[in-house]
Amino acid sequence: MRNIVAFPLLALAVILQSSVVSQMQLLSGYADLPLLMLAAWALQDRVKSGWHWAVIVCLMVGFVSNMPWPVLVLGYFAIVFIAQVLQRRVWQAPLLAMFSATFLGTLFMHLLSFAVLRLSGVPFSFDDVINLITLPSLLLNMLFAIPIYTLMRDLAHWVYPSEE
């Protein structure tokens, strides 16, 4: 029942991503709000529902975006995996884990997008994509990482209150 909060929250995140965040461009890149929320949620030690959230994010983003499903499924599940691995290994420095998850997750997501575009025959310059899309997106994701992490930590405390 606690996972029900994921539906309105992630729907709001996807709506914001589509209508607001995608307009806040740095060169040709922009932040990925669902990715950040997913990473921040999966990094919370009380949370065990990261995979469920990944499924919901895939469904919602897939409904709005024209990006092929395999990219979304692989990308968002990989982010949960990365976040959970980091949460186990660098649990004493949650912000460092958040930055690492954001960095690795963004790179992995973009790598998948490169691969799919290349396979579908779209010509593009690798340098242009790195300079105009990936690096600006990475920077924006890093900037948004701290406030998103704080919000998701508070949400996790609210959804999973301490038993003490």
Added chain:
Amino acid sequence: MNSRSLQTTIIFLVIGGILVLALGGFFGSASRQFSSVLVEVQTWFSSRFLGIQDFVTAPRDIVSLRNRNAELEAQVSQLQAQVIELQQRVNETEILAALVDFSRSNPESTYKAAAVIGRDPSPFLHYIIINRGSNDDIRRGMPVVTNQGLVGRVDAVIADAARVQLITDPASAVNVYLQNADTDAVLLGSVTGDVSLDMISQDTVVQPGDLILTSGLGGGYPTDLIIGQVVTVRTLEFELFQQGTVQPAVDFSRLEIVLVITNFRPVDITPLEPQTTP
């Protein structure tokens, strides 16, 4: 005459004499000195009284002033919100007026206006989401324009919304016609949102500034929709075709309201394309 009546008579005479002297102006300087002293004394009393009155009544006035100030601030913020809303409406009206002019100047097509409500979440793809769908007779493949030129075409439709593939999308390819050079070419989108020309014959002379229109070849778009202008042309002898960069007529970062051409049905020529033999 007794002493009492003599005393009364002297008093009357003195008072009468003083009055006569005063009426005659002999006491002018003395009366001015006297009145100025009176005025100064009265002013001193009056100012002290007003000061004390202010001191006594001030707290009540501050409270009422604060309340009034809060009311006025609320009113100002309400009016500011109204101004912003009205400015937004003015902008929308200007855009709609331009679109109405465009539709009147192109009466062969029927249009349906739609507001842009979102964009694709991925920075690699260039799609917009509009607030019209199959309930408004929007169908897949319909071209989308503004008064400035071609925007793209409808890629997916649900009941109340549709997704439009922009001509800047990397998977977009539009058959175009270069008006001045009188030749056909293909307009390609890119990951970064730039558009470029390809498949320009080597023996064609293309100049920067040439107007680019849709050619209608392939049946995907109607003919003669404005796309933009040629900016640069690259000609390499060892390549089969010339390439060029394009300045689109539409500012894709500021799309707010678009027109869907609803009486155009795209033609699927896939069955007519020759099969490649292995």
